[in-house]
Amino acid sequence: xxxxxxxxxxxxxxHPWGKWGRPxxxxxxxxxxxxxxxxxxxxQDVQFVAAGETVRNGYPGYVAASTLTQALGWNxxxxxxxxxxxxxxxxxxxxxxxxxxxxxxxxxxxVGADTTPKGFLAPVAGERWDDPDWLRFRLLGxxxxxxxxxxxxxRMDLYGATAEDFAQVKVKNARHGRHNPRARYRKEVTVEEVxxxxxxxxxxxxxxxxxxxxxxxxxxxxxxxxARRRGSGTxxxxxxxSTVTPRFPNTIIELxxxxxxxxxxxxxxELTFRDSIAVAAYEEAGLGPEDLSLAEVYDxxxxxxxxxxxxxGLCKEGEAERLLRDGDTAIGGRIPxxxxxxxxxxxxxxxxxxxxxxxxxxxQLRGQAEGRQVEGATAGLAVNQGLFGHGxxxxxxx
Amino acid sequence: MTAAVPAIEGWFTTDAEPRxxxxxxxxxxxxxxxxxxxxxxxPGCRGRExxxxxxxxxxxxxxxxxxxYQPPPPYVPAxxxxxxxxxxxxxxxxxxxxxxxxxxxxxxxxDLRVGAPVExxxxxxxxxxxxxxxxxxxxPVGEVAA
Numbered sequence: 001x002x003x004x005x006x007x008x009x010x011x012x013x014x015h016p017w018g019k020w021g022r023p024x025x026x027x028x029x030x031x032x033x034x035x036x037x038x039x040x041x042x043x044q045d046v047q048f049v050a051a052g053e054t055v056r057n058g059y060p061g062y063v064a065a066s067t068l069t070q071a072l073g074w075n076x077x078x079x080x081x082x083x084x085x086x087x088x089x090x091x092x093x094x095x096x097x098x099x100x101x102x103x104x105x106x107x108x109x110x111v112g113a114d115t116t117p118k119g120f121l122a123p124v125a126g127e128r129w130d131d132p133d134w135l136r137f138r139l140l141g142x143x144x145x146x147x148x149x150x151x152x153x154x155r156m157d158l159y160g161a162t163a164e165d166f167a168q169v170k171v172k173n174a175r176h177g178r179h180n181p182r183a184r185y186r187k188e189v190t191v192e193e194v195x196x197x198x199x200x201x202x203x204x205x206x207x208x209x210x211x212x213x214x215x216x217x218x219x220x221x222x223x224x225x226x227a228r229r230r231g232s233g234t235x236x237x238x239x240x241x242s243t244v245t246p247r248f249p250n251t252i253i254e255l256x257x258x259x260x261x262x263x264x265x266x267x268x269x270e271l272t273f274r275d276s277i278a279v280a281a282y283e284e285a286g287l288g289p290e291d292l293s294l295a296e297v298y299d300x301x302x303x304x305x306x307x308x309x310x311x312x313g314l315c316k317e318g319e320a321e322r323l324l325r326d327g328d329t330a331i332g333g334r335i336p337x338x339x340x341x342x343x344x345x346x347x348x349x350x351x352x353x354x355x356x357x358x359x360x361x362x363x364q365l366r367g368q369a370e371g372r373q374v375e376g377a378t379a380g381l382a383v384n385q386g387l388f389g390h391g392x393x394x395x396x397x398x
Numbered sequence: 399m400t401a402a403v404p405a406i407e408g409w410f411t412t413d414a415e416p417r418x419x420x421x422x423x424x425x426x427x428x429x430x431x432x433x434x435x436x437x438x439x440x441p442g443c444r445g446r447e448x449x450x451x452x453x454x455x456x457x458x459x460x461x462x463x464x465x466x467y468q469p470p471p472p473y474v475p476a477x478x479x480x481x482x483x484x485x486x487x488x489x490x491x492x493x494x495x496x497x498x499x500x501x502x503x504x505x506x507x508x509d510l511r512v513g514a515p516v517e518x519x520x521x522x523x524x525x526x527x528x529x530x531x532x533x534x535x536x537x538p539v540g541e542v543a544a
């Protein structure tokens with residue numbers, strides 16, 4: 001398979017992250033209009049709308065693409081609503097990209113928006129004895145932080161990671177996000193403050209686990225021909241989108257499962273699922289980790305950011321703490337990670353988050369990330385994972 | 399007191415030496431927990447006969463944590479106020495699988511370590527309409543090395 005042609009990121013836009021409790025589409029419309037403005041594209045010229053679904057707000061959330069299209073004013077665009085949990089945005093982006101590459105449209109709008117409850121994300125209500133996401137709460141009291149903490153504790157027992165290492169991830173990201181006008185939390189924190197916050201799931205403290213937020217992000221994707229015809233110069237381009245699923249047997253326990261696959265009959269694949277997400281993107285783009293200027297990774301917890309360093313090939317297994325301690329992943333370091341401030345500064349707006357990562361990469365590659373700019377950035381990777389086996393990785397280049 | 403019942407039917411036995419109940423493919427030997435139906439989960443196997451399989455009772459800790467805050471519904475707290483509990487993901491070598499569970503009452507994260515041996519027990523989880531509901535749990539065995 002040869003490398004796919006690039007598509008142009010003509011415009012990006014976000015509604016700031018926060019907690020207001022308004023319907024998701026109100027945020028989505030603001031993000032969409034900002035992206036259309038940024039692209040200089042008229043809404044009536046958009047031919048395809050792909051949106052990440054939200055399980056909030058009932059039916060309108062399930063049909064997010066048509067809800068947002070109606071809210072922007074019916075324009076006859078074709079739509080696709082995509083659900084892949086935290087990876088929903090990448091799935092929507094991929095739907096738009098493939099439609100453009102197939103020559104079926106020139107201009108697509110990709111949107112994700114969410115409104116979230118306070119506290120732990122809980123499963124869909126009712127008696128749902130056939131839904132593992134419901135059952136894990138009922139039978140085990142296993143919340144999302146339970147799983148994040150299992151990974152964190154393993155780093156401590158196997159690689160000698162310390163509570164201070166994890167806290168330093170938060171300190172770094174808080175410093176990065178301090179000047180990001182769209183971030184929800186814009187305040188520096190110290191290691192002492194992180195470690196003084198209550199433990200939620202040992203060894204993770206409250207300040208190390210990402211909050212749930214309201215927010216929205218949007219991207220205008222177009223064919224390269226369309227961008228040229230419009231005289232859009234040299235836009236940032238999408239070079240790869242990876243939406244891979246695990247290969248059997250997946251031997252790392254994942255949300256919301258009770259158990260891993262069994263390796264009794266078949267040996268585990270060479271790459272773990274999380275490793276394979278980035279590898280598929282690198283292969284598609286014809287690039288490697290050494291080509292990256294920056295990365296946005298899914299820091300659902302501080303410790304999970306360290307796992308991602310290894311999963312995306314920035315270092316070998318067990319070496320992530322050294323990378324962090326050396327300052328390699330801070331802005332100004334060898335490979336800045338989460339210059340936006342990451343989930344640590346945003347909190348998670350599930351269907352919007354993968355799209356927000358693409359917005360940040362775009363601003364960085366254009367040199368427009370004021371107060372948090374990675375100098376001379378030419379290539380960026382955004383990576384994420386949705387529960388129930390959804391990979392999400394996007395590579396953008398100048 | 400009303401007799402205790404499993405919190406979910408068919409996922410574990412409740413005898414003196416309880417076992418988790420999964421399935422095993424008669425074609426390739428792949429194990430699943432909870433039990434799989436339909437076809438074998440090994441994509442390279444065409445097996446469709448999945449028989450009941452009792453998983454190993456003992457394993458080693460893959461990782462562990464605890465819950466310091468009360469989980470949201472449908473979790474049913476056993477006590478008011480809520481009392482924190484520990485959880486462990488446990489590797490069962492012969493079944494090639496890692497299974498998550500709460501840790502037995504009276505044990506916390508300080509009693510656990512990656513690689514430490516544990517065994518399966520069945521204990522009350524909470525009560526529904528006055529009926530104790532049972533669940534599988536992992537109990538540390540032997541001393542945790544300091």
